[in-house]
Ligand SMILES: Nc1ncnc2c1ncn2[C@@H]1O[C@H](COP(=O)(O)OP(=O)(O)OP(=O)(O)O)[C@@H](O)[C@H]1O
């Protein structure tokens with residue numbers, strides 16, 4: 008470029024332009040120009056502004072903690088979980104305390120540490136329990152309550168770097184978006200890794216055919232995050248390539264909760280206990296319970312780190328998950344309660360749906376019991392309850408909207424067991440469409456069902 012003189016449109020100075028860098032912006036159409044010094048100044052102003060905003064967001068976040076702590080005392084969190092999750096009291100307590108402590112650690116970091124190098128270690132949690140017992144449900148309700156970002160990532164979808172699939176960084180990226188792309192919030196959020204048992208090593212004692220050796224690589228990747236490291240990832244929708252801009256998040260203060268069914272872990276526990284007893288000279292089969300579920304429940308609460316190691320989780324990871332939270336198999340009585348008691352209980356949901364068509368829905372106690380029994384047979388915990396009810400309700404949902412007459416639909420035990428059609432009656436004048444009973448307290452009948460089981464007693 009030959010030397011030319013231009014006047015900068017921003018500062019008004021005349022600039023001798025020897026190279027394009029002297030006057031980086033020259034619009035030949037409008038004659039608008041910006042000189043190098045003005046661009047440098049602008050850059051400095053923008054950087055200072057961004058720093059200030061970050062500092063402000065940090066301060067706001069820190070000042071908000073006092074209120075968070077007040078609103079999220081463990082008993083308040085547990086009460087909230089109680090509205091949705093039946094049984095699993097110990098697990099609800101553990102999670103409530105873990106969430107509360109997470110807030111306290113943050114407060115300590117901001118206000119009480121005062122330059123002292125004494126950290127309060129975070130206590131990541133591992134949740135173990137059979138399928139359909141409420142692991143994912145509990146976490147998803149917890150996440151709705153907490154004011155800190157919370158993201159759930161399916162560990163089974165993660166692959167070792169270099170393989171097709173999502174890298175472990177995806178878990179942090181999900182949290183970053185859950186935090187509204189605010190780094191400060193992301194760095195204090197909670198990550199839940201669901202289906203964690205699916206990344207167990209194949210050489211572990213579980214006989215899962217889905218596990219593969221690559222899972223050890225995933226575990227190694229996760230280990231770095233659990234230990235606290237700066238994780239770099241690209242924005243959503245951006246292809247990964249060396250020049251792609253990355254977002255950096257320090258995972259030091261992120262709370263990790265991992266959960267999975269760990270099918271077969273009870274056998275590992277039983278074997279360990281049996282070995283221990285044999286070495287002490289006892290020849291007892293442990294535990295001596297008749298009922299399979301009781302046996303399972305007794306064993307699951309005895310899971311120790313070495314059992315998880317046997318299952319195929321690397322010791323370094325287990326060391327980073329100091330809190331073991333175990334959930335029990337749900338028995339018939341618990342399933343019965345799940346049908347009607349939680350705020351989002353399946354029966355309540357259908358009741359509300361039919362009410363929109365002017366129809367009152369009633370399940371007889373025998374019918375509810377039959378649904379619970381059927382779910383027990385399917386061995387998928389509470390997971391199958393909704394499906395069973397859905398099957399029964401399909402025809403009703405199809406027929407009912409044909410008329411606007413107020414009616415009552417009664418689902419009986421025969422509908423559940425023999426595929427009988429639910430009975431439809433005209434609605435009596437004194438009947439309300441939405442029964443207060445069912446929506447607030449579950450079935451409050453003291454009647455004895457055909458099975459001779461007092462429902463009232465079962466619910467207590
Ligand atoms: N203890 C419970 N109280 C109330 N509802 C429950 C309970 N356990 C399970 N459910 C209901 O059953 C369904 C399945 O539960 P969830 O997804 O939590 O199972 P899970 O323990 O995560 O099982 P998996 O190991 O198969 O993922 C959900 O709709 C949930 O609402």
Ligand SMILES: [Mg+2]
Pocket residue numbers: 142143144201202
């Ligand atoms: Mg689950």
